[in-house]
Amino acid sequence: MNQLIFGRYFPGDSFIHHLDPRFKLIFALIYVGLLFFLESTFYYLLFFVLTLLLMEQTGVKLAIYVKGVKPLIWLILFAVTLRIMTTSGGDVYLRYGPFAISSFGLTLGLQTFLRFVMIIFISTVLTLTTKPVEITDALYFLLKPLKYIKVPIEDLSLMLSIALRFIPNLLDETDKVMNAQKARGMVFGQGSLINQMKALVPLVLPLFQNSLKRAEDMADVLEVKGYQSNQKRSHYRELKWKKQDVFGSLFLLMLMVVVFVFQQ
Amino acid sequence: MLKEAVLTIKDLSFRYDLRTNDYQLNQISLDFNRGEWVTVIGDNGSGKSTLARVMIGLYPVERGIIQLDGVHLSEETVPLFRRRIGMVFQNPDNQFIGTSVEDDVAFSLENQNLTRSDMKRRVKEALQEVGMWQERKLDPQQLSGGQKQRVQIAGLLALQPEIMIFDEAFVMIDPAARRDLLELLHRLKEKHHLTIISISHEREALVYSDRIIQLKQGTVFRDGSLTEIFAADESLEPPMVERLNRALTARGRGISESYLTEEALVNFLCKSN
Ligand SMILES: Nc1ncnc2c1ncn2[C@@H]1O[C@H](COP(=O)(O)OP(=O)(O)OP(=O)(O)O)[C@@H](O)[C@H]1O
Numbered sequence: 001m002n003q004l005i006f007g008r009y010f011p012g013d014s015f016i017h018h019l020d021p022r023f024k025l026i027f028a029l030i031y032v033g034l035l036f037f038l039e040s041t042f043y044y045l046l047f048f049v050l051t052l053l054l055m056e057q058t059g060v061k062l063a064i065y066v067k068g069v070k071p072l073i074w075l076i077l078f079a080v081t082l083r084i085m086t087t088s089g090g091d092v093y094l095r096y097g098p099f100a101i102s103s104f105g106l107t108l109g110l111q112t113f114l115r116f117v118m119i120i121f122i123s124t125v126l127t128l129t130t131k132p133v134e135i136t137d138a139l140y141f142l143l144k145p146l147k148y149i150k151v152p153i154e155d156l157s158l159m160l161s162i163a164l165r166f167i168p169n170l171l172d173e174t175d176k177v178m179n180a181q182k183a184r185g186m187v188f189g190q191g192s193l194i195n196q197m198k199a200l201v202p203l204v205l206p207l208f209q210n211s212l213k214r215a216e217d218m219a220d221v222l223e224v225k226g227y228q229s230n231q232k233r234s235h236y237r238e239l240k241w242k243k244q245d246v247f248g249s250l251f252l253l254m255l256m257v258v259v260f261v262f263q264q
Numbered sequence: 265m266l267k268e269a270v271l272t273i274k275d276l277s278f279r280y281d282l283r284t285n286d287y288q289l290n291q292i293s294l295d296f297n298r299g300e301w302v303t304v305i306g307d308n309g310s311g312k313s314t315l316a317r318v319m320i321g322l323y324p325v326e327r328g329i330i331q332l333d334g335v336h337l338s339e340e341t342v343p344l345f346r347r348r349i350g351m352v353f354q355n356p357d358n359q360f361i362g363t364s365v366e367d368d369v370a371f372s373l374e375n376q377n378l379t380r381s382d383m384k385r386r387v388k389e390a391l392q393e394v395g396m397w398q399e400r401k402l403d404p405q406q407l408s409g410g411q412k413q414r415v416q417i418a419g420l421l422a423l424q425p426e427i428m429i430f431d432e433a434f435v436m437i438d439p440a441a442r443r444d445l446l447e448l449l450h451r452l453k454e455k456h457h458l459t460i461i462s463i464s465h466e467r468e469a470l471v472y473s474d475r476i477i478q479l480k481q482g483t484v485f486r487d488g489s490l491t492e493i494f495a496a497d498e499s500l501e502p503p504m505v506e507r508l509n510r511a512l513t514a515r516g517r518g519i520s521e522s523y524l525t526e527e528a529l530v531n532f533l534c535k536s537n
């Protein structure tokens with residue numbers, strides 16, 4: 001359960017930790033977008049090195065990032081293989097029916113691999129260095145204009161932050177219930193699929209009940225503390241655009257120039 | 265001290281299911297006085313939580329009236345009631361909205377649309393009053409049960425309410441922390457002239473009560489001072505101080521009713537020798 005890396009915050013004191021979450025969110029989005037405009041392996045490698053440098057900056061060990069890629073590795077390899085097999089052109093090394101392994105295919109395969117890994121790495125950089133509540137605040141800020149077309153941004157961001165707040169609780173509870181059931185002789189992850197599913201019922205049921213009770217309690221608390229949908233509320237936490245965010249923006253601009261001007 | 269009713273309930277009846285004739289609260293009339301600590305006791309299902317919830321407008325009043333400083337509770341006045349009456353629930357884990365201590369205290373202030381500087385000041389004051397300012401940046405999960413409820417109290421204090429309701433809020437806390445918490449609450453009550461309505465069976469909580477209300481099947485069964493209530497009902501186990509008082513009275517050496525905390529009693533006994 002607790003091996004989930006993506007979406008976890010690692011407290012730290014790096015330059016990246018101190019950047020404005022709005023900037024980091026936008027940076028990650030644009031960075032990922034740029035990856036789809038890269039044309040040659042040289043630029044892929046350039047961005048890959050850059051990604052590694054950013055990861056290095058966070059002060060979090062490389063192994064942690066690699067762990068984040070692991071759960072997705074089969075999906076990535078599948079996509080890469082498909083890419084290799086279905087691309088033709090250049091020198092052909094091997095042919096089997098409609099499939100062939102060619103030099104073009106290998107190049108595209110490598111690029112696909114790098115792109116996938118970079119997307120995961122850069123989103124991990126974002127989530128490792130930014131508290132969930134900061135991400136919520138940033139999303140709230142960036143989506144605020146949608147208020148004018150009656151999207152309930154206030155409610156949505158509160159929902160998101162409460163949900164994020166309870167994920168650790170839920171994981172703890174899962175552990176507890178699992179241990180309790182194990183103590184009663186329950187075995188998880190063994191036997192036929194049907195049996196495995198059956199074993200999950202006594203696990204899921206208490207979790208579900210707890211969550212319902214919690215949801216009820218939270219609804220009362222929200223009301224008692226004076227929360228109302230559609231009301232005008234102020235915000236205690238403040239996002240501050242600082243000098244380093246200006247530098248960051250310039251850096252981002254430079255990357256865009258590299259991709260859209262130099263690359264051509 | 266002159267008694268001044270801050271919250272008045274008249275002929276309140278309430279049922280969850282409007283289709284049945286089964287009332288969970290039946291013809292309740294009560295006055296809560298300013299600066300009073302009222303403990304509500306009663307068997308499981310006697311309607312304690314229901315009463316508390318109706319008072320703060322979580323359920324609509326069907327029959328009877330509830331008045332806060334002369335203002336009737338209705339759909340329009342619910343926000344006013346929420347601002348002036350705070351409530352803390354039983355489970356400390358399910359009451360945090362904010363992801364840090366200070367964010368949580370600020371939440372109810374944000375709902376009042378206060379300015380940031382005002383919020384900052386109030387959050388700081390409230391957290392200092394409950395002794396949790398050092399912990400302001402912590403994740404609620406890092407706190408003990410007692411600390412969690414302290415933060416909840418700070419959340420109420422920040423709104424500067426008149427009444428605080430506690431629904432079994434001291435149950436899930438270990439005895440030592442509970443004593444500290446109650447003592448703190450007593451101090452805050454005196455300082456801010458708060459009215460405390462506490463649903464609680466813990467002896468430590470009874471000690472501070474000026475008055476005890478016992479509910480039975482949705483009606484007010486008894487309403488009186490600690491001594492009166494315990495004298496009337498043999499099945500209730502009174503707090504140690506009260507038992508001592510009785511034992512002394514039985515030997516012709518009764519002590520005044522006002523020495524209800526252990527500390528006050530000890531002081532009294534030491535002085536009288
Ligand atoms: N949400 C609800 N819907 C329907 N009936 C309810 C609901 N909540 C409570 N009741 C019923 O109302 C009555 C009073 O319940 P209430 O929770 O107010 O009692 P209580 O004195 O707080 O008990 P406890 O000591 O167990 O907390 C009970 O008979 C209960 O079954």
Ligand SMILES: [Mg+2]
Nearest residue numbers: 312313314431
């Ligand atoms: Mg109750």
